[in-house]
Amino acid sequence: MRKIELHPENPQVRLVRQIVDILNDGGIIALPTDSGYAIASKLGNKEGMDRIRDIRKLDEKHNFSLLCASFAQLGELVHVDNKAYRTIKALTPGAYTFILQGTKEVPRMTLNKKKHTVGVRLPDHKITQAIVAELGEPLLCSTLILPGTDDALYKVDDVEDAIGESVDAVVEGPVGLEGATTVIDFTPGYPEVVREGAGDTSLFE
Numbered sequence: 001m002r003k004i005e006l007h008p009e010n011p012q013v014r015l016v017r018q019i020v021d022i023l024n025d026g027g028i029i030a031l032p033t034d035s036g037y038a039i040a041s042k043l044g045n046k047e048g049m050d051r052i053r054d055i056r057k058l059d060e061k062h063n064f065s066l067l068c069a070s071f072a073q074l075g076e077l078v079h080v081d082n083k084a085y086r087t088i089k090a091l092t093p094g095a096y097t098f099i100l101q102g103t104k105e106v107p108r109m110t111l112n113k114k115k116h117t118v119g120v121r122l123p124d125h126k127i128t129q130a131i132v133a134e135l136g137e138p139l140l141c142s143t144l145i146l147p148g149t150d151d152a153l154y155k156v157d158d159v160e161d162a163i164g165e166s167v168d169a170v171v172e173g174p175v176g177l178e179g180a181t182t183v184i185d186f187t188p189g190y191p192e193v194v195r196e197g198a199g200d201t202s203l204f205e
Contacts, residue, residue: 001164003156005172011130019169020134027168028052030144030159033067034125034176035095035198036152037159039167040067040141044107049140055166057147063112065097065119065181066138069129073138074120076105084186087203091184093124095177095198097143099185110140117187127173143180152180152197 002022004015022029028041028048039055041048043066053062068074071092078100080088088098097119102111111118121141123129132139144153146162153159154175164170182199185192193201 001160001167002169003160003172004169006127006130008174009126011127011173013134016130016134019131019171022169023131023135023139029169029171030163030167031128031131031171032125032154032156032173032175033095033121033128033141033181034093034123035143035179035181036154036175036177037144037156038065038067038141038152039144039163040139042135043110043138043140045140046109049109051166052140052142055163056142056145058142060113062142063097063099063117063119064110065121065141065143066106066110067121067123067128067132067141068138069132071122074122076103077138078102078106078118078120081186084191087184087186087191088122091199091203092122094122095124095179095181097121097181097183097195099183099187099194101187115187117185119183121181123176125176127171131171145180152178154178 177198183195
């Protein structure tokens with residue numbers, strides 16, 4: 001496991017490229033986001049996906065999330081109607097995960113098997129954005145919530161202690177907010193808050 005420390009405001013390009021090389025080689029990383037740490041791999045990396053599932057002890061019903069660099073990129077991955085579009089536009093970038101029907105751009109193995117849904121995130125975090133931008137495509141991720149717990153890890157030392165031996169790199173940097181993302185599910189035809197987390201939910205009350 002490598003530990004790579006990035007500057008929170010101006011992530012060093014050389015180090016960002018090293019992280020992207022690890023992802024391109026099939027590796028998985030733990031990285032800070034705007035709401036706690038997440039574990040991530042390249043989209044379409046089945047072994048990486050299985051390793052993330054194993055770390056978090058997830059079943060096949062779990063909605064993985066795609067970390068996106070822009071709203072345009074997000075729009076290529078999920079079907080967004082006008083109502084969802086306005087809501088997502090108003091809340092991004094921010095500490096939210098939105099669950100929507102995936103498009104053909106998303107590998108089938110990444111989608112929820114029954115609902116064909118996937119989570120999408122547009123994080124307000126310079127380190128996350130730098131990695132996704134350098135990779136040139138969305139990152140497959142899952143919030144780093146350990147089995148049997150409810151909260152995302154947000155201290156790099158805790159991440160190292162918990163999963164350091166299970167990932168290829170831990171990216172060191174501050175998280176935006178402590179706690180997991182707020183999850184909004186649009187598949188019922190209206191926005192439903194399915195997990196209250198770091199993102200403000202007052203818009204849905």
